[in-house]
Amino acid sequence: MFSRRSGALFAVSALLFGGTFVAAKAGLAYLPPLFFVAVRFDIGAVVLAAYAAARLSRAELRPRTVGDVVGILATGLLVIGLTNALLFVGQQYTTSGVAAVVFSLNPILTPVFAAVLLTEDRLSVRGSAGMVLGLLGVGLVANLDPTALLTGGVGIPLLFCGAVTSALGAVVIRRAEATMSSTARTVWGVPLAAALSHALSYSAGESVTGLSVPPVAVAALLYVGICSGAIAYLTYFALVDEAGATRANLLFYFVPVVSAVGGWVLLGETLSAASLIGFGVIFTGFLLVSGPPTDVSGTVRSALRERIVRIDS
Numbered sequence: 001m002f003s004r005r006s007g008a009l010f011a012v013s014a015l016l017f018g019g020t021f022v023a024a025k026a027g028l029a030y031l032p033p034l035f036f037v038a039v040r041f042d043i044g045a046v047v048l049a050a051y052a053a054a055r056l057s058r059a060e061l062r063p064r065t066v067g068d069v070v071g072i073l074a075t076g077l078l079v080i081g082l083t084n085a086l087l088f089v090g091q092q093y094t095t096s097g098v099a100a101v102v103f104s105l106n107p108i109l110t111p112v113f114a115a116v117l118l119t120e121d122r123l124s125v126r127g128s129a130g131m132v133l134g135l136l137g138v139g140l141v142a143n144l145d146p147t148a149l150l151t152g153g154v155g156i157p158l159l160f161c162g163a164v165t166s167a168l169g170a171v172v173i174r175r176a177e178a179t180m181s182s183t184a185r186t187v188w189g190v191p192l193a194a195a196l197s198h199a200l201s202y203s204a205g206e207s208v209t210g211l212s213v214p215p216v217a218v219a220a221l222l223y224v225g226i227c228s229g230a231i232a233y234l235t236y237f238a239l240v241d242e243a244g245a246t247r248a249n250l251l252f253y254f255v256p257v258v259s260a261v262g263g264w265v266l267l268g269e270t271l272s273a274a275s276l277i278g279f280g281v282i283f284t285g286f287l288l289v290s291g292p293p294t295d296v297s298g299t300v301r302s303a304l305r306e307r308i309v310r311i312d313s
Contacts, residue, residue, distance in 0.1 A: 003242070003243075006239055006243040006247075007244045009236075009238050009242065009243075010237045010239055010248070010250075010251055012231075012232070012235045012244070012260055012275050013099055013133040013232050013235045013236040013239060013251050014251040014254040014255055014257075015028075015258055015272070016227045016228045016231060016232035016259065017228055017232050017236070017251065017252075017255045017256070017258070018201075018225055018256070018258020018259045018261075018262060019223060019227060019228060019258065019259075019260040019262055020223075020228040020232075020255075020259075021221040021255070021256075021262075022182075022222040022262040023219075023224050023228075024036070024088065024091075024220065024224065024260060026217065026219070026220040027216075027217050027220030027221055027224065028088070028091075028092075029217075030211065030212060030214065030216075030217040031211065031213070031217060032201065032206040032207070032208070033088040033089050033091070033092060033206075034085055034088065034089065034197055034200050034201035034204055035198075035201045035205055035206050035208055036088060036221075036224075037084045037085055037088050037197040037201075038094030038197035038198040038200075038201050039221055039225070040084075040086045040197075040221060040224045040225045040229045041080070041081070041084075041191070041192050041194035041225070041229055042192050042225070043221060043222065043224075043225025043229060043230075044194070044225050044226065044229030044230040044233070045190045045191040045194050045228060046210070047225070047226050047229075047230040048186065048190050048230050048234075048282070049187070049191075051187070051230075052183075052184075052187045056183065056184060056187070058147045060180070060181065060184050061180075061184050061187060063180060063186075063188075064179055064180070065178065065179055067176040067177045067178045067179065068176075068178045068179055068180045068185075070172065070176040070178070071172075071176040071178035071180065071185050072171040072178075072180075072185050072188045072189055073172050073183075073190070073192070074173045074176065075169070075173060075185045075186060075188070075189030075192075075198055075237065076188065076189030076190065076191070076192025076193045076196070077169075077193070078166070078168060078169030078172065079165070079166055079169035079170060079173070079189075079237075080189055080190060080192075080193035080233060081192060081193030081194075081196035081197055082162075082165045082196065083165045083166040083169070083238075084160050084193070084197070085162075085196070085197055085200050086158050086159065086161050086165065087099070087103060087157055087158075087159065087162040087163030090102075090154075090155045090157075090158030090159035091155070091159070092155065092176045093154050093158070094155035094156065094159070096203075099155070099159055100154055100162065100255075100256040100259070101135070102159040102160055103159050103162060103163050103166075103252065104135055104163075104252055104253055104255075104256065105135070105163045106159065106163040106166050106167050106249050106252045107135075107167075107179075107249045107250050107252055108132075108135060108192045108198045109163055109164055109167035109168075110167040110170060110171060110245050110246045110249045111246045112167075113168050113171040113245075114171050114174075114244075114245055114246050116246070117171050117172070118171060118174060118175060118244075128194055129285075129288055130284075130285040130287070130288025132285070133281055133282075133284055133285030133288065135253070135285075136278075136281055136285075137253065137278040137280075137281030137282030137283075137285060139279060140274045140277055140281060142276025147193055154216055155230060158295075164250075166249075167249060170240055170245040170248065170249055171245045173185075173237070173238060173240055173241075173245070174208070174241075174244060174245045175181070178248045182237035182238045182240065182241045183234055183238070184235075185237060186230075186233050186234050186237050189233075190230065190233065194308045216280075221279055230270065236248065236251070253285065254261050256283065257278075257279055257282060301302065
């Protein structure tokens with residue numbers, strides 16, 4: 001179940017990550033995708049360094065165990081760096097609706113990895129049904145033509161790999177049992193993600209000479225760097241520590257909802273009736289997964305015992 005604190009972390013993360021797609025749509029018109037990701041995390045790293053200098057001690061930032069190192073590497077290289085590189089490149093080859101649906105396999109993939117690496121994050125039958133409902137809701141919000149999944153070319157595998165690395169990384173972080181706080185791991189992880197993204201951009205031969213960066217691109221970079229490159233990851237990794245990887249990654253069902261509403265408010269995009277129905281389906285799936293576990297057999301046994309006592313009396 002979500003506590004009040006984890007619910008707040010969930011809401012902030014979903015809101016800020018959802019805004020990423022709106023900002024990226026503006027910024028990617030002027031910047032190559034991997035370079036865009038790299039500069040995003042350059043900005044995020046500067047913001048987090050300033051935050052760490054003001055709020056964290058050296059002792060809090062010092063890795064002490066193997067789990068701390070594993071947690072930092074999973075944070076920076078898997079969940080942040082590689083995931084975003086695959087997501088932004090994959091979006092070039094398909095529509096945003098297809099991208100939303102494929103990447104929203106993340107919450108379904110997470111319990112698969114959790115079943116292997118963890119014990120406390122395994123889902124009940126009701127939770128599994130909630131996961132499927134959430135994915136169906138994302139498809140409705142994205143107004144997806146099912147045939148588009150078969151014609152996405154290389155974009156579909158790239159987006160799927162992004163969902164895999166994100167889900168796996170979140171579970172590895174939980175498994176590592178680091179002694180460092182999630183904030184300290186994020187302070188280390190975002191610069192790692194920036195370095196990886198720059199290396200991938202250089203390896204891909206992206207050219208940055210003669211780029212025109214108008215104010216709209218600068219605003220997009222500032223948003224994805226500060227809001228969804230620093231603040232959102234601070235809240236997300238705190239949520240993973242508090243609620244577990246499986247429930248934390250449910251927020252990726254709500255990211256397309258925030259993105260759709262943001263596009264409607266800021267970009268004049270339309271919201272279809274299917275999208276509105278999809279909002280309700282996603283919320284229903286979320287309630288199924290996040291609600292308290294129901295022990296059906298235990299309930300039946302209790303009812304039988306109560307009836308036997310009544311008969312005996």
